[in-house]
Amino acid sequence: MAVTESVPTALRVVDRTIPDRRPDGRDQYTISEVAAYTGLSVHTLRWYERIGLMPHVDRTSTGQRRFSNKDLDWLGFIGKLRLTGMPVAGMLEYADLVRQGDETVGARAELLTAHRDDVRRRIAELQGTLDVLDWKINLYDAAERRTEVG
Amino acid sequence: MAVTESVPTALRVVDRTIPDRRPDGRDQYTISEVAAYTGLSVHTLRWYERIGLMPHVDRTSTGQRRFSNKDLDWLGFIGKLRLTGMPVAGMLEYADLVRQGDETVGARAELLTAHRDDVRRRIAELQGTLDVLDWKINLYDAAERRTEVG
DNA sequence: TAGAGAGTTCGAGTGCACTCCAGGCAAGCG
DNA sequence: CGCTTGCCTGGAGTGCACTCGAACTCTCTA
Known part of the structure; x- marks a missing residue:
């Protein structure tokens, strides 16, 4: 959970x-x-x-x-x-x-491939969240400028 | 550490x-x-x-x-x-x-900006590590093909 | 030859982020 | 009226990844 x-x-x-x-x-x-x-x-x-x-x-x-x-x-x-x-x-x-030993190279490749997919997914997730952060930061910056001016 | x-x-x-x-x-x-x-x-x-x-x-x-x-x-x-x-x-x-309250918008923007930098850094780091994974996976795949053929 | 410094083991302790439990209350249903 | 369901609290427990402590050995320098 x-x-x-x-x-x-x-x-x-x-x-x-x-x-x-x-x-x-x-x-x-x-x-x-x-x-x-x-x-x-x-x-x-x-x-x-x-x-x-x-x-x-x-x-x-x-x-x-x-x-x-x-x-x-x-x-x-x-x-x-x-x-x-x-x-x-x-x-x-x-x-x-x-x-x-050598007979596990297949399994190792599988393990690393699964992990790579996971890393890719997480990169995408982080990038998505960057947008939210940008949006919030812009809001705050705008609010600050308003305070300075007004 | x-x-x-x-x-x-x-x-x-x-x-x-x-x-x-x-x-x-x-x-x-x-x-x-x-x-x-x-x-x-x-x-x-x-x-x-x-x-x-x-x-x-x-x-x-x-x-x-x-x-x-x-x-x-x-x-x-x-x-x-x-x-x-x-x-x-x-x-x-x-x-x-x-x-x-409202007088902390500056501090909030700062906090989020610092965090955003951190996220960006981590994305770059993850992306760098993807290369290492790709390299390893390719190695393993090549080894497997050799085993199949030879 | 004494003491400092770096290494050893194994078990206990820490910090984080939950996760669960016991014991209890309130509402709805047959 | 009793039962089930869902919620409440405070405190204890869990799992992970270290991190530290106590007691000891070995090597090197003064």
Whole structure:
């Protein structure tokens, strides 16, 4: 019965002080480096792994995580999915398909296609609502001008 | 540090079996009529009133709510705001400005303009992500065709 | 060798937006 | 008159996506 979708504040307010390029040429990044690079918190990165959203991250002999460039690619992609409002459950489903191997490419394409349709629908919806906002803002601006003049 | 915003499932999945026109020509609607019309649950309608998002709803002698056409208009507008991901706190702020009267039209225009910018930014963001989805989907489709043929 | 700093786990806590429940009242019907 | 239906309230519960805390280990620098 809910009528809308909330969008985490971070996504909305985010000021992108996050470096656009990888820390350097290595293939081994600590969790805090990855946090700085992706904009996710270290908490979130660990949580993603816990719930099964990361495809096994390497560890040092003492148990510390070392993320690879492949991990960064993955985080980048699911970051896009999150950005478009895909719930974590959906990303989990996708991650499971990837884990299952090549015979799931069809299912993956299907999942992403459905999501793409959803994104397109939401874009259209947002654009429709822009008109209402324009109309209201114009009303207010006109009212203000009247106040200034009269 | 959150990177995204979740969008309540209902908004995404909603099949609009909701009548597009008002129940009838009256100016007095029960809470369940309004629920059917707006797509909000009766719980949500009462909750909106509780938190101060509704500008005083009439009551019968026995205490039942009777919504007016004006209330329906208001719900329609804040419904649009919700649809664009404005948090309830923001709508509350807007509602307060409306309550304060005509001298707040400037502030209201500002609030809505800021929100409009935000919506525009999000549309652009979604559109950017569509490209990534297209690219991935094409990859998968190509892989599938290879499997079929080879 | 002591202390700072960064990492670890797992479970608990948070904020948002609802969503539901218990217990009760009022109107209409057979 | 009793029953069903629809409404009322205040507070508790839910689901999602993080976010934090406590207690601990490891490495590095002074």
